[in-house]
Amino acid sequence: VFNFSAGPAVLPRDVLLTVQDELVDWHGSGMCVMEMSHRGREFTQIIHEAEADLRKLLNIPSNYRVLFMQGGAHFQFSMLPLNLSREGDTVDYVNTGHWSKIAIKEARRFANVLIAASGEESHFSSIPAEASWQRSANAAYLHYCSNETIGGVEFPFIPHSEVPLICDMSSNILSRPVDVSKFGLIYAGAQKNIGPSGLTLVIVREDLLGHARPSTPTMLDYSVHADAESLYNTPPTFGIYVAGMVFKWLLEQGGLAAIEQVNIEKAALLYEAIDASNGFYTCPVEKPFRSRMNVPFMLHDDALDDAFLGDAKAAGLLQLKGHRSVGGMRASIYNAMTLDGVQTLASFMREFARTHG
Protein backbone atom coordinates (compact mmCIF):
# COMPACT_ATOMS: atom_id res chain seq x y z
CA VAL A 1 0.00 0.00 0.00
CA PHE A 2 0.95 3.64 -0.28
CA ASN A 3 0.13 5.83 2.70
CA PHE A 4 -0.46 9.53 2.04
CA SER A 5 -1.06 10.53 5.66
CA ALA A 6 -0.33 14.14 6.60
CA GLY A 7 1.21 12.99 9.87
CA PRO A 8 2.12 10.87 11.61
CA ALA A 9 3.33 9.94 8.18
CA VAL A 10 5.04 7.13 6.36
CA LEU A 11 8.68 6.39 7.27
CA PRO A 12 11.34 5.06 4.90
CA ARG A 13 10.79 1.29 4.62
CA ASP A 14 14.53 0.59 5.04
CA VAL A 15 14.48 2.47 8.34
CA LEU A 16 11.51 0.46 9.60
CA LEU A 17 13.17 -2.80 8.61
CA THR A 18 16.35 -1.82 10.46
CA VAL A 19 14.27 -0.90 13.52
CA GLN A 20 12.69 -4.34 13.32
CA ASP A 21 16.10 -6.01 13.08
CA GLU A 22 17.52 -4.05 15.99
CA LEU A 23 14.40 -3.97 18.13
CA VAL A 24 15.22 -6.48 20.87
CA ASP A 25 19.01 -6.27 20.68
CA TRP A 26 20.51 -2.95 19.66
CA HIS A 27 24.03 -3.49 18.27
CA GLY A 28 24.74 -6.49 20.49
CA SER A 29 23.89 -4.60 23.69
CA GLY A 30 21.17 -7.12 24.55
CA MET A 31 18.78 -4.19 25.05
CA CYS A 32 16.05 -2.51 23.06
CA VAL A 33 16.64 1.24 22.70
CA MET A 34 13.40 1.72 24.68
CA GLU A 35 14.99 -0.09 27.61
CA MET A 36 18.24 1.89 27.79
CA SER A 37 19.20 4.60 30.23
CA HIS A 38 19.15 7.93 28.47
CA ARG A 39 22.45 8.69 30.19
CA GLY A 40 24.12 5.37 29.37
CA ARG A 41 26.97 4.83 26.91
CA GLU A 42 24.74 3.33 24.20
CA PHE A 43 22.14 6.07 24.11
CA THR A 44 24.83 8.75 24.34
CA GLN A 45 26.23 7.34 21.11
CA ILE A 46 22.76 7.34 19.50
CA ILE A 47 21.94 10.96 20.34
CA HIS A 48 25.40 12.26 19.43
CA GLU A 49 25.31 10.52 16.06
CA ALA A 50 21.79 11.80 15.39
CA GLU A 51 22.88 15.37 16.06
CA ALA A 52 26.06 15.03 14.00
CA ASP A 53 24.14 13.61 11.03
CA LEU A 54 21.49 16.34 11.26
CA ARG A 55 24.24 18.98 11.35
CA LYS A 56 25.75 17.44 8.23
CA LEU A 57 22.41 17.33 6.41
CA LEU A 58 21.43 20.92 7.14
CA ASN A 59 24.96 22.28 7.31
CA ILE A 60 24.09 23.78 10.71
CA PRO A 61 26.61 26.48 11.75
CA SER A 62 28.54 25.92 15.00
CA ASN A 63 26.80 28.83 16.77
CA TYR A 64 23.47 26.99 16.60
CA ARG A 65 22.28 24.43 19.14
CA VAL A 66 20.18 21.39 18.29
CA LEU A 67 17.55 20.48 20.88
CA PHE A 68 15.63 17.21 20.92
CA MET A 69 12.45 18.11 22.76
CA GLN A 70 8.87 17.02 23.42
CA GLY A 71 5.48 18.71 23.33
CA GLY A 72 5.14 18.96 19.56
CA ALA A 73 5.09 22.17 17.60
CA HIS A 74 2.30 23.29 19.92
CA PHE A 75 4.71 23.69 22.83
CA GLN A 76 6.86 25.87 20.62
CA PHE A 77 3.93 28.20 20.03
CA SER A 78 4.16 29.26 23.69
CA MET A 79 7.89 28.72 24.24
CA LEU A 80 8.72 31.27 21.54
CA PRO A 81 7.10 34.33 23.12
CA LEU A 82 8.16 33.22 26.61
CA ASN A 83 11.80 32.89 25.64
CA LEU A 84 12.27 35.44 22.91
CA SER A 85 10.11 38.37 23.98
CA ARG A 86 9.59 40.36 27.13
CA GLU A 87 6.29 41.46 28.56
CA GLY A 88 4.87 44.32 26.48
CA ASP A 89 7.00 43.47 23.44
CA THR A 90 5.60 43.29 19.94
CA VAL A 91 6.17 40.19 17.85
CA ASP A 92 5.50 39.98 14.10
CA TYR A 93 3.66 37.02 12.59
CA VAL A 94 2.85 36.10 9.01
CA ASN A 95 -0.53 34.43 8.63
CA THR A 96 -0.63 31.87 5.84
CA GLY A 97 -3.34 29.60 7.22
CA HIS A 98 -4.32 27.10 9.88
CA TRP A 99 -1.00 26.59 11.68
CA SER A 100 -0.01 30.25 11.48
CA LYS A 101 -3.31 31.14 13.14
CA ILE A 102 -2.77 28.76 16.02
CA ALA A 103 0.75 30.08 16.58
CA ILE A 104 -0.64 33.63 16.52
CA LYS A 105 -3.42 32.83 18.97
CA GLU A 106 -0.94 31.41 21.45
CA ALA A 107 1.54 34.28 21.05
CA ARG A 108 -1.28 36.75 21.82
CA ARG A 109 -1.40 35.32 25.35
CA PHE A 110 2.09 36.66 25.98
CA ALA A 111 2.88 39.52 23.61
CA ASN A 112 1.42 42.13 21.25
CA VAL A 113 1.13 40.43 17.90
CA LEU A 114 1.36 42.39 14.67
CA ILE A 115 0.16 40.52 11.60
CA ALA A 116 2.91 41.48 9.20
CA ALA A 117 1.12 39.85 6.26
CA SER A 118 -1.91 37.66 5.76
CA GLY A 119 -3.09 35.37 3.00
CA GLU A 120 -6.64 35.64 4.30
CA GLU A 121 -7.87 37.84 1.44
CA SER A 122 -6.90 35.20 -1.11
CA HIS A 123 -8.49 32.52 1.11
CA PHE A 124 -4.94 31.37 1.80
CA SER A 125 -4.35 30.41 -1.80
CA SER A 126 -1.21 32.57 -1.96
CA ILE A 127 1.38 34.43 0.09
CA PRO A 128 1.44 38.24 -0.06
CA ALA A 129 4.51 39.68 -1.82
CA GLU A 130 7.21 40.41 0.72
CA ALA A 131 7.44 44.06 -0.34
CA SER A 132 3.90 44.59 1.02
CA TRP A 133 4.61 43.19 4.49
CA GLN A 134 4.30 45.55 7.42
CA ARG A 135 6.90 45.14 10.11
CA SER A 136 6.84 46.73 13.52
CA ALA A 137 9.74 48.96 14.43
CA ASN A 138 10.99 46.92 17.36
CA ALA A 139 9.62 43.45 16.93
CA ALA A 140 11.24 40.84 19.15
CA TYR A 141 11.08 38.40 16.23
CA LEU A 142 9.30 37.55 12.98
CA HIS A 143 7.46 34.22 12.79
CA TYR A 144 6.19 32.29 9.78
CA CYS A 145 5.19 28.77 8.83
CA SER A 146 7.21 27.58 5.82
CA ASN A 147 4.60 25.02 4.78
CA GLU A 148 0.94 25.05 5.74
CA THR A 149 0.21 21.35 6.01
CA ILE A 150 -3.56 21.71 5.71
CA GLY A 151 -3.86 24.45 3.08
CA GLY A 152 -0.93 23.17 1.01
CA VAL A 153 0.75 26.59 0.80
CA GLU A 154 4.55 26.58 0.85
CA PHE A 155 7.00 29.49 0.92
CA PRO A 156 9.12 29.49 -2.24
CA PHE A 157 11.51 31.91 -0.48
CA ILE A 158 13.02 32.65 2.93
CA PRO A 159 11.78 36.01 4.19
CA HIS A 160 14.27 38.74 4.81
CA SER A 161 14.35 39.90 8.43
CA GLU A 162 16.31 42.37 10.54
CA VAL A 163 14.98 40.71 13.70
CA PRO A 164 15.38 37.01 14.57
CA LEU A 165 13.49 34.97 11.99
CA ILE A 166 11.52 32.09 13.51
CA CYS A 167 10.09 29.30 11.39
CA ASP A 168 7.62 26.49 11.96
CA MET A 169 9.13 23.94 9.55
CA SER A 170 7.10 21.03 10.85
CA SER A 171 5.97 19.81 7.47
CA ASN A 172 8.80 20.63 5.09
CA ILE A 173 11.98 20.42 7.13
CA LEU A 174 14.62 18.23 5.43
CA SER A 175 12.70 18.30 2.14
CA ARG A 176 15.16 20.71 0.54
CA PRO A 177 18.41 22.47 1.48
CA VAL A 178 17.90 25.53 3.66
CA ASP A 179 20.32 28.21 4.84
CA VAL A 180 20.06 27.82 8.62
CA SER A 181 22.14 30.95 9.19
CA LYS A 182 19.20 33.07 8.02
CA PHE A 183 17.15 31.94 11.05
CA GLY A 184 17.09 32.70 14.73
CA LEU A 185 15.17 29.53 15.48
CA ILE A 186 13.65 26.66 13.50
CA TYR A 187 11.27 24.16 15.02
CA ALA A 188 9.49 21.08 13.76
CA GLY A 189 7.34 18.29 15.12
CA ALA A 190 8.99 15.04 14.03
CA GLN A 191 5.99 13.18 12.68
CA LYS A 192 6.27 14.16 9.02
CA ASN A 193 9.85 14.19 7.75
CA ILE A 194 11.85 13.24 10.83
CA GLY A 195 10.45 10.27 12.71
CA PRO A 196 7.83 9.24 15.26
CA SER A 197 5.54 11.77 16.93
CA GLY A 198 6.55 12.75 20.45
CA LEU A 199 9.87 14.21 19.33
CA THR A 200 10.22 17.89 18.48
CA LEU A 201 13.31 19.35 16.90
CA VAL A 202 14.56 22.85 17.69
CA ILE A 203 17.55 24.51 16.04
CA VAL A 204 18.36 27.77 17.80
CA ARG A 205 21.07 30.41 17.49
CA GLU A 206 23.07 30.51 20.72
CA ASP A 207 22.69 34.22 21.42
CA LEU A 208 18.89 33.74 21.71
CA LEU A 209 19.31 31.41 24.67
CA GLY A 210 19.15 32.59 28.27
CA HIS A 211 16.52 35.31 27.88
CA ALA A 212 13.41 33.47 29.10
CA ARG A 213 10.96 35.50 31.16
CA PRO A 214 11.47 34.89 34.89
CA SER A 215 8.07 33.21 35.17
CA THR A 216 8.83 30.69 32.42
CA PRO A 217 8.34 27.11 33.62
CA THR A 218 11.67 25.28 33.71
CA MET A 219 10.62 22.80 31.04
CA LEU A 220 9.73 25.65 28.67
CA ASP A 221 13.10 27.39 28.94
CA TYR A 222 15.26 26.66 25.90
CA SER A 223 18.48 27.30 27.80
CA VAL A 224 17.64 24.55 30.32
CA HIS A 225 17.47 22.04 27.47
CA ALA A 226 20.54 23.46 25.75
CA ASP A 227 22.63 23.37 28.96
CA ALA A 228 21.56 19.78 29.60
CA GLU A 229 22.23 18.76 25.97
CA SER A 230 18.57 17.67 25.60
CA LEU A 231 18.82 15.44 28.68
CA TYR A 232 17.31 17.71 31.34
CA ASN A 233 14.57 15.13 31.80
CA THR A 234 14.02 11.79 30.08
CA PRO A 235 13.88 12.62 26.38
CA PRO A 236 11.85 10.68 23.78
CA THR A 237 14.67 8.18 23.37
CA PHE A 238 13.05 5.87 20.83
CA GLY A 239 12.01 8.81 18.67
CA ILE A 240 15.54 10.19 18.71
CA TYR A 241 16.89 6.78 17.71
CA VAL A 242 14.48 6.49 14.75
CA ALA A 243 15.12 10.12 13.74
CA GLY A 244 18.85 9.34 13.74
CA MET A 245 18.24 6.52 11.31
CA VAL A 246 16.11 8.75 9.09
CA PHE A 247 19.01 11.25 9.02
CA LYS A 248 21.38 8.45 7.95
CA TRP A 249 18.89 7.34 5.30
CA LEU A 250 18.75 10.91 3.95
CA LEU A 251 22.55 11.08 3.81
CA GLU A 252 22.53 7.79 1.87
CA GLN A 253 20.02 9.28 -0.62
CA GLY A 254 22.61 11.98 -1.35
CA GLY A 255 21.46 14.56 1.19
CA LEU A 256 18.90 17.32 0.89
CA ALA A 257 19.81 18.54 -2.60
CA ALA A 258 19.18 15.03 -3.93
CA ILE A 259 15.93 14.49 -2.01
CA GLU A 260 14.73 17.91 -3.21
CA GLN A 261 14.98 16.76 -6.83
CA VAL A 262 12.83 13.72 -6.05
CA ASN A 263 10.34 15.91 -4.19
CA ILE A 264 10.09 18.30 -7.14
CA GLU A 265 9.44 15.38 -9.47
CA LYS A 266 6.81 13.83 -7.20
CA ALA A 267 4.91 17.09 -6.69
CA ALA A 268 4.97 17.84 -10.44
CA LEU A 269 3.36 14.46 -11.19
CA LEU A 270 0.39 15.16 -8.92
CA TYR A 271 -0.14 18.78 -9.93
CA GLU A 272 0.01 17.70 -13.58
CA ALA A 273 -2.64 15.08 -12.94
CA ILE A 274 -4.82 17.79 -11.37
CA ASP A 275 -4.21 20.51 -13.97
CA ALA A 276 -4.65 18.18 -16.95
CA SER A 277 -8.00 16.86 -15.70
CA ASN A 278 -10.12 19.53 -17.42
CA GLY A 279 -11.57 20.67 -14.13
CA PHE A 280 -12.37 17.21 -12.79
CA TYR A 281 -9.82 17.96 -10.07
CA THR A 282 -8.83 21.42 -8.89
CA CYS A 283 -6.13 22.64 -6.52
CA PRO A 284 -7.08 25.79 -4.60
CA VAL A 285 -3.47 27.02 -4.28
CA GLU A 286 -1.87 29.41 -6.76
CA LYS A 287 0.97 27.79 -8.66
CA PRO A 288 4.01 29.60 -7.16
CA PHE A 289 2.90 28.67 -3.64
CA ARG A 290 1.87 25.06 -4.18
CA SER A 291 3.39 22.79 -1.57
CA ARG A 292 5.73 20.01 -2.57
CA MET A 293 4.76 18.14 0.58
CA ASN A 294 0.95 18.41 0.87
CA VAL A 295 -1.14 18.44 -2.28
CA PRO A 296 -4.77 19.40 -1.60
CA PHE A 297 -7.31 18.89 -4.35
CA MET A 298 -11.07 18.89 -4.81
CA LEU A 299 -13.22 16.75 -7.08
CA HIS A 300 -15.55 18.81 -9.28
CA ASP A 301 -18.50 17.08 -7.60
CA ASP A 302 -18.08 16.32 -3.90
CA ALA A 303 -20.74 13.61 -4.21
CA LEU A 304 -17.90 11.57 -5.74
CA ASP A 305 -15.62 11.97 -2.71
CA ASP A 306 -16.65 8.74 -1.02
CA ALA A 307 -16.31 6.74 -4.22
CA PHE A 308 -12.86 8.25 -4.80
CA LEU A 309 -11.71 7.40 -1.28
CA GLY A 310 -13.24 3.91 -1.41
CA ASP A 311 -11.70 3.05 -4.79
CA ALA A 312 -8.37 4.56 -3.71
CA LYS A 313 -8.35 2.43 -0.59
CA ALA A 314 -9.17 -0.68 -2.60
CA ALA A 315 -6.21 0.19 -4.84
CA GLY A 316 -3.94 0.43 -1.77
CA LEU A 317 -3.84 4.25 -1.69
CA LEU A 318 -4.51 5.24 1.91
CA GLN A 319 -5.33 8.34 3.97
CA LEU A 320 -6.20 10.71 1.13
CA LYS A 321 -9.11 12.43 2.84
CA GLY A 322 -8.58 16.18 3.18
CA HIS A 323 -8.47 17.86 6.58
CA ARG A 324 -11.94 18.22 8.09
CA SER A 325 -11.66 22.01 7.97
CA VAL A 326 -11.26 22.13 4.17
CA GLY A 327 -12.75 18.89 2.85
CA GLY A 328 -11.77 17.36 -0.47
CA MET A 329 -8.58 15.36 -0.73
CA ARG A 330 -5.00 15.81 0.35
CA ALA A 331 -2.02 13.73 -0.69
CA SER A 332 0.94 14.19 1.62
CA ILE A 333 4.12 13.22 -0.16
CA TYR A 334 6.93 13.71 2.32
CA ASN A 335 10.48 12.45 1.78
CA ALA A 336 9.61 8.84 2.54
CA MET A 337 6.82 8.64 -0.06
CA THR A 338 8.32 6.90 -3.07
CA LEU A 339 8.13 8.09 -6.67
CA ASP A 340 6.39 4.80 -7.40
CA GLY A 341 3.69 5.66 -4.84
CA VAL A 342 3.06 9.05 -6.43
CA GLN A 343 3.01 7.59 -9.95
CA THR A 344 0.47 5.03 -8.79
CA LEU A 345 -1.73 7.76 -7.30
CA ALA A 346 -1.47 9.95 -10.42
CA SER A 347 -2.50 7.00 -12.64
CA PHE A 348 -5.37 6.20 -10.29
CA MET A 349 -6.57 9.81 -10.44
CA ARG A 350 -6.52 9.83 -14.24
CA GLU A 351 -8.41 6.55 -14.41
CA PHE A 352 -10.98 7.69 -11.84
CA ALA A 353 -11.58 10.91 -13.79
CA ARG A 354 -11.91 8.93 -17.04
CA THR A 355 -14.52 6.59 -15.57
CA HIS A 356 -16.45 9.22 -13.58
CA GLY A 357 -16.06 12.31 -15.75
Ligand code: PLP
Ligand atom coordinates in the same frame (compact mmCIF):
# COMPACT_ATOMS: atom_id res chain seq x y z
N1 PLP B 1 2.71 23.19 12.58
C1 PLP B 1 2.51 22.52 11.43
C2 PLP B 1 2.97 23.14 10.14
C3 PLP B 1 1.89 21.27 11.44
O1 PLP B 1 1.69 20.60 10.31
C4 PLP B 1 1.46 20.74 12.66
C5 PLP B 1 0.76 19.44 12.70
O2 PLP B 1 1.17 18.41 12.84
C6 PLP B 1 1.69 21.47 13.84
C7 PLP B 1 2.32 22.69 13.74
C8 PLP B 1 1.28 20.94 15.18
O3 PLP B 1 2.19 19.97 15.53
P1 PLP B 1 2.07 19.10 16.86
O4 PLP B 1 0.90 18.21 16.70
O5 PLP B 1 3.38 18.35 16.84
O6 PLP B 1 1.97 20.02 18.02
